Amino acid sequence: MTHSKLTIVALGGLGEFGRNMLVFEYEHELIVVDAGLMFPDSEMLGVDVVIPDMRYVFERRDRVRGVIVTHGHEDHIGALPYLLAQVDAPVYATRLTRGLIEGKLREAGIQGADLHTVTPGDVLRLGAFVIELFYMTHSIPDGVGLAIRTPAGLVVHSGDFKFDHTPANGWRSDFAKLASLGGEGVLLLLSDSTNAETPGYTPSERELAEVMGRVFQGAEGRVIVATFASNISRMQQVMDLAAEGDRKVAVVGRSMVTNVRIARDLGYLCVHEDLLVTPDYLDRLDPHRAVLLCTGTQGEPTSALVRMARGDHRQLAIQPGDTVIVSATPIPGNEKLVHRTLDDLFRLGADVYYDEVLNVHVSGHGGREEQKLLINLVRPRFFVPIHGDYRHLVLHRNLAVECGIDPARAVIIESGDILELDAQGATVVDRVSDDYVLVDGRSISDVGRDVLAARQRLSTNGAVLVSVLLDKFTGGLLEEPTIETRGFAYECEVPTFLEAARAEVRRAVEQGGSRSELDARLSRVLAKVALATTGRYPMVVATVHKA
Secondary structure, eight states, rough: OOOEEEEEEEESEESSOOOOOOEEEEETTEEEOOOOBBBTTTTTTTTOOOEEOHHHHHHEEEEEEEOOOOOOHHHHHTTTTHTTTTOOHHHHHHOOHHHHHHHHHHHHHHOOOOOEEOOOOOOOOOOTEEEEEOOOOOSTTOEEEEEETTTTEEEOOOOOOOOOOSSSTOOOOOOOHHHHHHHOOOEEEEEEOTTTOOOOOOHHHHHHHHHHHHHHHHHHSSSEEETTOOOOOHHHHHHHHHHHHTOEEEEOOOHHHHHHHHHHHHHHHOGGGGGGEEEEGGSSGGGGGGEEEEEOOOOOOOOOHHHHHHHHEEEEEEEOTEEEEOOOOOOOOOHHHHHHHHHHHHTTTTTEEEESOOOOOOOSOHHHHHHHHHHHOOSSSEEESEEEEHHHHHHHHHHEEEEEEEOGBBBOOTTTTEEEEEEEEEEEEOOOOOOOEEEEEEEEEOOOHHHHHHHHHHHHOOOEEEEEEEOTTTTOBHHHHHEEEEESSOTTTTTHHHHHHOOOEEEHHHOOOHHHHHHHHHHHHHHHHHHHHHOOOOOEEEEEOOO
């Protein structure tokens, strides 16, 4: 044991769902565990995805010894293209996870990444770190936990996990390895907190298959199943049920089609070739022989299910008598979008099953009893809950204390915190940026909060655009100012607003000043006029020209 401390930097995933990314640093060497994205909430207008602020890693790129990925969900791999665009480090992932990563990198145009396939039981030696992988059951195959041996002590990272004794793919969490690690002596356990509010045990995938089987058997028309594009286990269940019922399956949605292809190519999805058909082929089948597998469980506006629910999908439409299964729970912040989609499906005459009315989804994360079991198997000296909103971290920390962890050694950290620890103590010593990095189309903003605030103002109160043309010699108006409103005033309010606005614009011009001063003055006076005449506060964009 040396006197140097292990540093853990939480770049995302603590105090929030998504953006999972941890940095482990010992002296001058770093490893990264996961690099995920977060889907935007309803207030992040125009934003496609949110990723961690990775400047801490970028500034130390020459010290990064490797990136280890625990599984293939977007909230753990989605930021890898942005990381690997600037950091040339080897990436280690299991076969399915690597296949999904390769698909993401191709889509992003990232070439030449140093990817390595690993399997549970493999040992990686990356500088000061020795990492052993072990299997942990999750809602996607090939998920792993990590035993990270450092000069400061042994750290166990659970990954996302549940203790399902009858998993869909037959691969169970490695209880023997967890117990062995506990016997070896664990300095720190980092454990998945997602279901810290959920009592008992998470139901098995086998129970879900039985429920969905009954729905399939009772469906007289088409069956439409929406799930996450990375939920390979759920896809396999749908394929199996379709085959049993002599139905054909059409896969809809770009990400779903891509992941089905990758999983089939790698042998993680077993499907007879004649089971799959194209979406347009479904029109040739009797409805009771058709199954659609699609995305859209979170109400994503461009997803297949949402477009069908709105009636604007170019190939497919919801028909009365369709049975729709939404096999997922809403991510916090997406509830309104999800409920709107469900309402639209009901309006179109579909029979809709979702988690509140029937158990058509089981979580990939363990409940409180499973979290207790992991703590008792590993018996760590220190405990840090990861993956979840702040309340989940607190509840999980309290659970660890109930299991006998010293309260002073059960530590809550949030995204942005820097934790230092050794056998004597664990202390938050500093913070790095936890700002959201917003990906909007092809552009990336390192903060973007001002842009979001502007979009929110536009969405709620609209905009006023004013343009004035001035004499470059006298500074006077050469013509009447042009004032336009966009989504701001009702038709009956416009004449009153425009009359008052033009008068204030003339007065503002008469006061003179530079172009920038006049721009700012026009914005101020028009905002006051808008508030006085309508009670609303729009965004004002002023443009001054001279001729």
